[in-house]
Amino acid sequence: MTRPLGARILAVLAAALAAASLVSAAYGPRPVTTYQGAVDAGGAAGVALLFFSISSNGALHLEIEGARQAFYVSNLTGDPLTVLRALSVFNIRMGESEMTHDVRAGLIRGYATIEAEQAILQALPAISRLLHFNIEEAPVSEGRIVIDTQLRAATGVVVVVVPESGTVIYTAEYRLEGYQRLSPGGAALVSGALLAASFAIDFYTRRTRTQEAFEGFLPRKHPTNSYVKNNPQYY
Amino acid sequence: MKAARVIWLAVLDGLDSMRPPGFDIMLLVIAGLGGILAGIQPLSESYALARVVLDPTLFTAALFLALRGSAGLAHTVSGGVAQVYLSYPVSRPGVAAALLASRIVAPAVTLLAAPLIVAGTLLYPVAAANPEGLAIVYLGYLAQALLYGFTFALIAVASKNPATASVASITFYFAYNVIWIIAQALGPQYEALQQVAGALYYNYVAYRIAIARATGAPLEVTTLEATLVPALAAAAAAAFTLYMARRFEPQ
Numbered sequence: 001m002t003r004p005l006g007a008r009i010l011a012v013l014a015a016a017l018a019a020a021s022l023v024s025a026a027y028g029p030r031p032v033t034t035y036q037g038a039v040d041a042g043g044a045a046g047v048a049l050l051f052f053s054i055s056s057n058g059a060l061h062l063e064i065e066g067a068r069q070a071f072y073v074s075n076l077t078g079d080p081l082t083v084l085r086a087l088s089v090f091n092i093r094m095g096e097s098e099m100t101h102d103v104r105a106g107l108i109r110g111y112a113t114i115e116a117e118q119a120i121l122q123a124l125p126a127i128s129r130l131l132h133f134n135i136e137e138a139p140v141s142e143g144r145i146v147i148d149t150q151l152r153a154a155t156g157v158v159v160v161v162v163p164e165s166g167t168v169i170y171t172a173e174y175r176l177e178g179y180q181r182l183s184p185g186g187a188a189l190v191s192g193a194l195l196a197a198s199f200a201i202d203f204y205t206r207r208t209r210t211q212e213a214f215e216g217f218l219p220r221k222h223p224t225n226s227y228v229k230n231n232p233q234y235y
Numbered sequence: 236m237k238a239a240r241v242i243w244l245a246v247l248d249g250l251d252s253m254r255p256p257g258f259d260i261m262l263l264v265i266a267g268l269g270g271i272l273a274g275i276q277p278l279s280e281s282y283a284l285a286r287v288v289l290d291p292t293l294f295t296a297a298l299f300l301a302l303r304g305s306a307g308l309a310h311t312v313s314g315g316v317a318q319v320y321l322s323y324p325v326s327r328p329g330v331a332a333a334l335l336a337s338r339i340v341a342p343a344v345t346l347l348a349a350p351l352i353v354a355g356t357l358l359y360p361v362a363a364a365n366p367e368g369l370a371i372v373y374l375g376y377l378a379q380a381l382l383y384g385f386t387f388a389l390i391a392v393a394s395k396n397p398a399t400a401s402v403a404s405i406t407f408y409f410a411y412n413v414i415w416i417i418a419q420a421l422g423p424q425y426e427a428l429q430q431v432a433g434a435l436y437y438n439y440v441a442y443r444i445a446i447a448r449a450t451g452a453p454l455e456v457t458t459l460e461a462t463l464v465p466a467l468a469a470a471a472a473a474a475f476t477l478y479m480a481r482r483f484e485p486q
Contacts, residue, residue, distance in 0.1 A: 005253055009345065012263045016353045020270025024357065029277035055287070056277035106277040153280050179277045180360040190356055 007201040014194035021187030029056070029179060033105040035172040041163045044095050044113035046121055049170055052076075052156030056106030060157065061173040062147040069162040070138040071124045074149045076156045086131045092116040105174055107151075114160060121162060135160075241329045244320060248311070249337035252303050253345070261299055262349050265292050269350025274357050281355075281365040282445035285372035286438075288354045289347060293376050293438065296346040297383045301404035304338040305387035309400035312392060318485045331479035335472060339384035347376055368445040375441020382437070382464050383408055385471035392475065392483055411435070430459055437464035 039047045051060055064070065088094075092114060099110035114121070128135035138145050143164050149157050151174075161168050182190070252258075269288040278284045311317045320330050351373055355362035362369055387404040394400045415435045422429035434440070440460045447454040 002250075002255060005250065008255060008259055009262065009349070012259060012266055013349060013352060015263060016266035016270050016349070017356055019267045020274045020353055020357050023271045024274025027275050029275070054276075055279065055283045057279045058277075103276050153283055176277050178279050180358075181274065182357050182359055187357065 003202050004205050007198045007205075010194050010198035010201065014191040014198065017187055017194070018191040021182065021184050021191075024181065025184045027104070028181065029104050029106065029176060031176050031179070033102065033107070033174045035109060035174075036170070037111075038167050038169045039111045039113070040167050041113055042096075042166070045116050045118055045162065046114035047161045047163060047168045048094070048112045048114050049159045049161065049168075050099070050108070050110050050112070050156065051151065051172065051174070052108040053151040053153055054101075054106050054108060055153050056176055057152050057178050058106075058150075058174050058176045060147075060149050060151050061175070062145075062149075062157075062159065063171045064145040064147075064159065064161055065169045066143055066164050066167055067140055067145050067161045068143070068164045069122075070140055070145045070159055071121075071135045072138050072147055072157060072159040073128065073133055073135045074157045075152075076133065076158060077154060086133075087127070090116075090120055090127055092120060105176070106153075107174060108156075109172070118162075121160070124160065237325070237329065240323065240325045241333045244323060244325055244330065245333040245336040245341075247337075248320070248334060249341050251311075252307055252338050253342055257303065258299075258342070261295065262346065265295050265346060266349040266353045270353035270357055273354035278358060278361055280368065280449065281362050282368035282372050282442060282449060284354055284358060284361055285351060285369050285376075285445075286442055288350045289372065289376045289438065292347055292350050293380060296343055296380050297408050298405070299342055299346060300339055300380065300384040301387050301408065302401055304342060304384055305391040305404040306397040306401035308334060308338050308388055308391040309395055309397045312395045312485055313397060315485070321485060327480040327483070328476050331476040334479075335385065335388060335475060339381065339388055343377060343380040343384055347373065347380060365449055368449050371441050371445040371448070372438070375438040375444075378437045378441075378464055378468060382468040382471065383411070385468050385475060389471055389475045389478065392478060430457060431463070433457070434460040434463040440464075 039049070041047050049062070049064070051062070093116065095113035095115045097110060097112035099108055101108050120127075124135050125137055138147055138159070145159075145161070147157070147159060151157065269292055272291070273284055273288050276287070278287060311320070320334075321327065323330070325333070351369065355369060386407055387400075390403045390407065391400040394403060415432055418428045418432035418435070422432050434457070440456060444454065444456060446452065
């Protein structure tokens with residue numbers, strides 16, 4: 001006998017919820033993610049660091065060492081590479097670049113070396129006003145820059161660093177905010193309730209094989225008059 | 236009374252179109268994997284949650300509609316079950332409506348809702364914070380699936396052959412997607428094509444509507460974007476009903 005559709009759907013939902021809960025308990029988002037890295041600028045004039053949130057809200061704490069000067073644009077929306085593309089008009093080009101997608105933090109992060117005249121890099125804040133986004137200069141003390149910014153879903157921050165020597169070292173800490181998930185215990189409870197409902201539907205709509213063989217698809221509560229007349233033994 | 240008979244016919248055929256084990260296997264896999272997909276990343280907006288879950292589901296739902304919906308419908312025609320349906324005391328437009336409901340609407344609604352229910356339960360604070368965004372994006376994906384499904388149904392009754400119906404339906408799905416790529420590629424040169432390309436996927440239009448409503452940003456949706464897919468879906472459903480009512484001859 002085929003189980004009723006509603007009972008099957010509820011059982012499937014129960015199993016799927018249990019599986020999803022278990023997997024996300026093991027591999028779910030990390031509340032705090034730390035990145036450390038060093039970018040070798042080579043002969044390039046600058047290094048751009050990029051942190052773009054795909055889906056999460058959180059606080060980004062960024063520390064950069066080895067910088068002579070830094071510019072940053074926060075609350076960047078749309079394609080994170082838009083800024084760098086727009087800047088190509090001013091002969092500011094992107095050299096070597098690398099982007100990584102960290103699913104568990106909900107971030108795309110990466111770096112790109114910037115090839116441009118030093119003089120043009122100095123004029124970035126002025127240039128940015130022409131391009132309708134706001135590049136600010138970050139205060140640098142003894143080669144160190146600290147930037148604290150809030151990331152919202154689909155916004156990002158780009159920091160352009162003019163290196164003191166060849167290498168830029170960065171440490172970033174991204175702290176998720178406002179993220180909450182059903183606990184594994186809660187998921188087990190909901191799954192159990194769905195499963196119980198599934199069995200209840202199954203049990204209360206169950207018909208005997210004899211009934212089913214004789215009635216076919218006809219519902220028990222509304223048999224035709226002629227059927228009742230011809231099969232009185234079932235009623 | 237007439238409506239009750241149409242609903243009864245839809246239930247009867249729906250028990251065939253959503254029969255186990257195929258439907259159950261697909262539902263289990265898309266609901267489980269959809270939930271996992273939402274569970275492993277830090278989603279904090281309900282519309283983003285809906286998009287993450289439904290993007291891969293739409294493809295699978297379209298394949299189900301092409302195989303169990305379209306090919307299944309053609310099978311009822313070639314196997315003689317459609318004659319039995321048409322012999323019921325239900326008008327032909329009534330039979331057409333019942334078949335659309337059982338073969339297309341009910342599977343599409345269930346297949347798209349199941350992973351969203353699992354993900355929404357798992358991330359209940361996100362879903363509860365903005366249920367409207369979840370519903371808008373869901374309806375967008377549903378409209379897109381119904382456009383595919385209604386066209387598949389038309390293909391099925393016109394071809395009357397299960398193999399032809401499934402191949403032709405999947406070809407239509409492929410063509411629709413590639414036409415979007417072509418329109419997108421030629422878009423910069425032709426303004427009209429760019430507008431059509433933007434309107435071909437109602438799910439993304441709905442996503443933009445949901446973002447605008449949640450963030451209070453200005454809503455930038457053209458009339459074409461808001462109406463093209465629902466109009467095409469309604470046209471396909473109307474063509475199916477007209478064909479069933481006036482032209483259809485069961486073999």
